[in-house]
Amino acid sequence: MKNFTIVANWKMNLLPLEACELVQNINMQYGDLPHNIRVLIAPPSLYLQSLAEKNRGTIKFVAQNCHEKEEGAFTGEISAQMIAASFCEYVILGHSERRLYFKENNKLVNAKARVALDAGLTPIICIGESMAEREKGKTNSVLKSQLKACLDSLHSESDIIIAYEPVWAIGTGFTPTPGQILDTHIFIKEELMKIQKRDLPVIYGGSLNDKNAKAILSCINVDGGLIGGASLSFETFSSIIDTSREISGN
Ligand code: PGA
Numbered sequence: 001m002k003n004f005t006i007v008a009n010w011k012m013n014l015l016p017l018e019a020c021e022l023v024q025n026i027n028m029q030y031g032d033l034p035h036n037i038r039v040l041i042a043p044p045s046l047y048l049q050s051l052a053e054k055n056r057g058t059i060k061f062v063a064q065n066c067h068e069k070e071e072g073a074f075t076g077e078i079s080a081q082m083i084a085a086s087f088c089e090y091v092i093l094g095h096s097e098r099r100l101y102f103k104e105n106n107k108l109v110n111a112k113a114r115v116a117l118d119a120g121l122t123p124i125i126c127i128g129e130s131m132a133e134r135e136k137g138k139t140n141s142v143l144k145s146q147l148k149a150c151l152d153s154l155h156s157e158s159d160i161i162i163a164y165e166p167v168w169a170i171g172t173g174f175t176p177t178p179g180q181i182l183d184t185h186i187f188i189k190e191e192l193m194k195i196q197k198r199d200l201p202v203i204y205g206g207s208l209n210d211k212n213a214k215a216i217l218s219c220i221n222v223d224g225g226l227i228g229g230a231s232l233s234f235e236t237f238s239s240i241i242d243t244s245r246e247i248s249g250n
Contacts, residue, residue: 004217004244005038005161005203005224007062007124008231009092012044019047023055025234030241033058034250038224039241041231042092045078052087062090062124065098068111070118080112080119091116092226094126094150096167106149113154122159124226125150126205127188131168139166140187147191154196162202163226164188169206171228176206178215185221210239217247 014022023041030039042062043051052061067077083091093116094109113123127146129139147162154160164184169175176184181204188202204216205226216222217240224244230236 001036001250002248003036003038003201003223004248005040005201006241006244007040007042007090007092007163007203007205007224007226008237009042009062009064009095009205009226009228010044010231011064011097011228013232014043016047019043019051020054022232022234023051023059026237027055027057027059029234029238030059031057034245034248036248036250037241037244040090042090045083048083048088049086056087060090061088062092063088063121064092064095066091066093066112066116066121068108068115070115080115080121083116084119084121088121090122090124090161092124092126092163094146096126096128096165096170100167106146109150110152110154113150113160117154117158117160122161124161124163124203126163126165126226128165128167128169128206134166134168139184143184143188144191147188148195151195156196156198160196160200162188162192162200163205164202165205165226167206171207173207175208175212175216178219181216182219182221185219189221208240210236210243213240213243214247217244 040062063083066080098104116123129142201223203224208225209230
């Protein structure tokens, strides 16, 4: 039976009441998920603790980022330990928006992953090529160097999730074809075998929605999705969860 990890990345969206209502609806509908379907929600950090504390159950919570140091004078930042102490179990690292707008690089992502793991969090590490890199035929070499640097010296027993998110597919309505996604996930899994000597869940992100979820999640090496825009409405997000249940046979 296939395992799926379905992650809602809300980014900087939803006001407190909207966030509460959406989580409550998801919890009511999916409070009792089969063990092979993981539904995770990444709200803005301001709401993390209260949402996670009030909704402890099958749905788990995710921070959208953390700082690379354990503590200190870093105004405006939050630490991995704070996240772990706020009933959250996961953190998204290296999202392309962090790389683009906050100049985060692979080395920093690696340092963040290290503190996240030390705090007991599971990092969801994002990798992906830009359109220019794809057009130059560099997709695989970019992904390879991102994986190598982001996972550098991380313990090979750590719980880690990789999110493949082509930068050009995020928020654009464009996606690679299911065949291209399949090929890329095969490549990523081969690299993971070389770097970490094991299989890790590889989820797809970038304009994944209720319309294309079936085609994308049916790809054999796609272990779930990281969903931005379509996770902001209960209808579209629940439709994606239902699709994953249908594909996994429960
Ligand atoms: P999108 O975002 O689904 O809106 O393309 C995905 C992401 O950025 O994680």
